[in-house]
Every structure is written in structure tokens, then in C-alpha cells.
Amino acid sequence: MSVLVLFIFLMLIFSFVFLFKIEKGLNRWLGLMSVGSFAWALYSIFYVAKLDRFQSAPQKIFYIHVPSAWISFFAFFLVFIFSVKYLFSGRTKDDLLANSFAEVGVFFNTLVLITGPIWARPIWGVWWTWDARLTTSLILWLLYVGYLMLRSYVDEFERRARLSAILGIFAFLNVPIVHYSVLWWRTLHPAPVVIRSGGMADLPISMHIALWSSCLSVLLLFIFLVRKRFNIGELLNKF
């Protein structure tokens, strides 16, 4: 166990130094803050947050799973916003932003789809089940992987931007219908425990600390990655 802790510690130090070396300006500080807050989040997940009475250790993955899910939904929402913006303005910047959000959103959605089964195996006894939230996230993943594939199969810049903006709008407006259809179909996923309609749920304060610090690190990582992807897109577009 202590070897693992040492390894993670070294990895954090390494990424800290690495980011400090290669990044400049705002990106440097975003990256460093993201790594720093992730270190704090890891500490608070394993040493501050209490063990769940029923689920014990597997519950810890929830601190990564939930923030990733939130941020990926948020990213797909932003894809929609910037797709609409592109169709009205026709500015290259909006298209590149929509693309960056889609890629980073797919990354976080993939994390959700990987961490979910790891949790589900010990708790539900199965890796996968056709529950509403699982199905919705899988279909979201398929839709936005389709979005990224569409972008790679169109060469001409203007047409690529237009077609992918159209798909970005169509896919996002489809999501609520997908969600309700699979919700009526079947539901097994635990009901939301952090934010309910009646305000905050009664999680212990130590769990809140772990969850929100993990959220902060995921948010910083998200902004950092989107900025990087946007810069790369701009450079590719220039040449």
C-alpha cells in the first residue's frame, strides 16, 4: 500500500515539474493548480472522507465518477451552445471551441463509463446493466464519438464546421428524449445523493469535502485541457 502511495506521490511531483517546465502563462497556473488540487482531493478522498457504512471502499470511486459525469454533461451542453453560435456567426473560433469541448467531454464521459462498471461489479454484482443513467451516458458517448468521427471524415474546413455544428445541435436536443425513454424503460441506478430537489442531501461533511475538492480539480483540469485543445486546433487551422 505504501508503495502505491509513494508511486502516486512521485507521479504528482513529476507532473508538477513537467507542467512547470513546458507550460507558460495562464495554462501553467491552471495546470499546476489542477495537479495541486488533485493531490488534495486524493488526500481527502482516502484520509478525510469516512468509509461508507454499506459500500465501504468501492464507494470511493464515486468522488471521481460523479465530477466527471457532471463535467462531461456540461461539456456537451457547451458543444450545443457553440454549435448554435457557429451557425449564426460563422466564426472559426466558435467551431474550434465546440470541437475542444466535444473532445474533452468524450474524455470525461469515457472516464465515467470506465469507473462506473468498476464500482458496479462489487456493489451490484454485474459490470453493466441497462439502467436509465448508464444507457443515457453510453448513448451520449456514442453520439459524441460520432461527432468526432464526422469531423475527421470531412476535409474542407467550412463544411466540416457546418456539418458538425448541425450534428452538435441535433445530438444535444435528442438527449432529454433519450433520457426519458430509457427512464421509463428501466431504472436501477442509485438516485442522486448529492443534489436533490429538496436541497443538499445529508452526506457527512467529510464526504462533502472530498467530493467538492475533487470537483474543483476536475473543473481545473477541464479548463486546462480545453484551452490546450483550442490552441492546438488554432495552430492546425493556421497551417
Place this chain on the structure above:
Amino acid sequence: MVMSKMLHLYLTVIMAIVKKDFRIELKNKEMIPLMFIFSLVVSLIFSFLDISFENIGGRNKDFYSGVFWISILFASILGFSRSTMIEKEAGGLMQYSTVPVDSSAVFFGKLIPNFIFLFLIQIFVYLFLLVFFRVQVFDRYFLLLLISSISLIGIASVGTFFSTLSAKTNLREIFLPILMFPILTPLIIASIKATSVLLNGREWGEAMDWLKLIVVYDLVSVTLASLLFEKLIEE
């Protein structure tokens, strides 16, 4: 006065495109035979599965509702991509951006023939269910046809839209199912559920909730597709 003239022009454009698609079909006799044979093949494959489960004519008809919709879906993929490819090869997709009215006319002009072809195919697929799987479809034939036709509107609109979209990529029609299937998920779930209520001989009121979902999906997809179609075909 100007409004009615515009409306007249709009309907003329729709009718011209519909007529053109039927004329192509009458001349080539390509799409309906293609979709017919393909749905037959798919039903046949599923009947092997059914035989291996020794479930022919079994009590629970959910499986056959699935067979019906999978056959329709696969056949529709062939139909949509073929009709769009004919357009693309003849340079028709490019010409559409010059129509004198709103481009949604082009969308409706493409939607109507696609829907009618699918409508004809589904009549046959119900017969396959009767012949291969011994499902008594004739008990409620018109109700079944009505409900599946309502959801065929959704399939036709999404198919028309995305086949045009995928025709503009490098992969052309191969790309269509990758985009179309995830988008169609809610419709397929609802259609399978609604059809299986009827096939199982339960009260048709139980299918009402699913029917509402199908209608909402149709409305959303037709509206979205007709609004975005202008951006899709502009060059």
C-alpha cells in the same frame, strides 16, 4: 395574396421532388426490391435464432416486436443511403440549394417518398412475422400498421436528414448507421414496446404512453431536421 403564392410554390417544390423520386423508382425498380429482400433476409436470420431457442410462436411476443423493428431499421438504412447516393451521383444535392423557396421544402419532398417506401416495406415485414414466426398479426392489423406508421415518420425524417449529412463526408453512406442508430434509440425503444403490447394481445391503452413518446419524437425530429436542412444543403 403573396402568402398563398408562396405556399403554392412551396407545395409545387415538394410535389416535384416527390414525383421525381417515384419516377426514379418506377424506372429503376431498385429501392423497394432491395429493401424487401433485405428485410426478408434479416427476418430469416432471426428465425434461425428463434428455432435455436425452440420458441416459434411462443407465448411472449416481445422478441417478434424486436425482429420487426430491426428488420425495418436495417432495410431503411439501405433505402436511405441508396436514394441519397442516386441524388449525389447526379449532382442533385448541389442543385437543391437553388430552390426558390425555403429549403425545408426539399426536406419534406425527400421525407414523403422515403416514408411511403418504408410504409410499403412494413406491410411485408408483418407478413414475414405471420409466416415465419406464426405471430397472429391480422387480429389487429390496422392498429399495428397505424402505430408503426407513426413511428416510421420519425425514422424517415432522421434517416433523410442523416443520409444527406453522411453523403457529404468522405465515408459517404457507410457513416449513416453510426450517426443514425444512437439518435434513433428512444424511438426504437418506444416502438418495440408499443408494438409488443399489441402483439401480446394486451389492451392497446397500455401502449398509449409509448405512443405519446413516439409522437413527441416525431415532432421534435421533423421540426429540427426541417429547420437545420437549409444549413445542411448549402454549399
